[in-house]
Amino acid sequence: MINKIKNTILQVDRFLFKKFGSDKGIQFLQSIKEVRVLFSYLNDSDNENQVRFVGGCVRKSFHGEVIDDIDLATSLKPEEIKKKLQKKNITIIDSGIEHGTLTVILNKKKFEITTLRKDVLTDGRHADVKFTLNWKEDAERRDFTINAIYVDVYGRIFDPMNGIKDLERGEVKFIGEASERIQEDYLRILRYFRFFLQYSKFDHRIDVIKSIKKNINGINKISNERIFNELKKILVLKNFYSLFYNHSSKEIISNIFPQFKYYERLNKLNGFSENFKKKYDKYLILALLIVDQSKSYEYFCHKYKTSNNIKKRFEDISRNFNDLKNKSFFSYANVKKLIYLTSKEKVLNLLLFSVLINKKVVIEDVEKLIHYINIYKVPKFPISGEYLKMHGYKPGPKLGRKLKSLENEWLKNNFILDKKFLEKSLKN
DSSP, rough: HHHHHHHHHHHHOOOHHHHHHHHHHHHHHTHHHHHHHHHHHHHHHBBTEEEEEEHHHHHOOOOOOOOOOOEEEEESOHHHHHHEEEETTEEEEEEGGGEEEEEEEEEEEEEEEEEOOEEEEEEEEEEEEEEOOOOOHHHHHHHGGOOEEOTTTOOOEEEOOOOOHHHHHTTOOBBSHHHHHHHHHTTTHHHHHHHHHHHHSSOHHHHHHHHHHHTTTGGGGOOOOHHHHHHHHHTSSSSGGGGTTHHHHHHHHHHOOOOTTTTGHHHTTTOOOHHHHOOOOHHHHHHHHHOOSSSHHHHHHHHHHHHHHHHHHHHHHHHTTTTGGGGHHHGGGHHHHHHHOOOOOHHHHHHHHHHHHOOOOOHHHHHHHHHHHOOOOOOOOOOOHHHHTTTTTTTHHHHHHHHOOOOOOOHHHTSSSOHHHHHHHHOO
């Protein structure tokens, strides 16, 4: 009951900030027990500003979003952090200690703690860094103004780049020169489009697009793993498909992902209800962008080292691609058969995909099918090997073939096995 009340309060907090601009979003961060513990361990009594929230958690709290990770910035060096926290028996992982970043685990919650730094040298992938005590210098090496807002545990804000103002106005701005920020880490091209989709109330600035186009080949320096992780964050955005409505963003995204040949399929998705859209997860959206009746998806899966589950999901859609265009595919008898042979999850996946490639499909009919599938109880084949043994069959290939032929007959007749047919078949 207490957890339910807490969740309700947090939801109200987010609503109030989005509606009235109250400071309740920051209070959400302050209310996290583990955060208060870490701040108390790291801050000295004579210096309460050695640690501050920064980055996504601050941006999301101001914008009333759900916070799924917490980053902290500190003037303490990694060795000092470790010394303070090890005394308290807190788990520390050197996740990126060469860049001043430590992962701290407290009550199974992860926190990234990074020492204030300035980039000395970078090649677009990695940076040589120098630690600093200057919070403004740390802000200047970050990517966007909305990610350079710092807040301490008491809610006091340090915003040297005016990120709050840009967040309120709906403007995604690089810190300093866009080209310089991009050349420090070319992944910032994709990050720009992610934040643009989430927060921007304006069209792309011409100078920013020029800088991105000028540096677009730098993406090739970034590991495919980092690119794919960033893509997944973009795919979950509600308005992801709007990337392809804007000429500049469509041109750049198509350059980075030439496999996205079928983005026009998403046009139909835009007209669906919000509840129906929620049925499309990021990997189904990705399938809509790249999968057809060929095996072209295999290159994408190989390049970005997707999991076997994702690859098999694409393979299943590709194998059934032509059937999805036939009216018979959507019959209840066929759907029940497919569920028995595969799974409910796979059939739902195919149905949702079909809605966007088959112009003749009526969404209301598919919704009824989906409801039917969710409540449908998968039947069990009534004949077993033991049953055949009782009728004279000995264990071996012959028994297996007979069992399979009876199962095929059962499926063909809509899960019914005629008694006379069975008796005649067993005699034979």
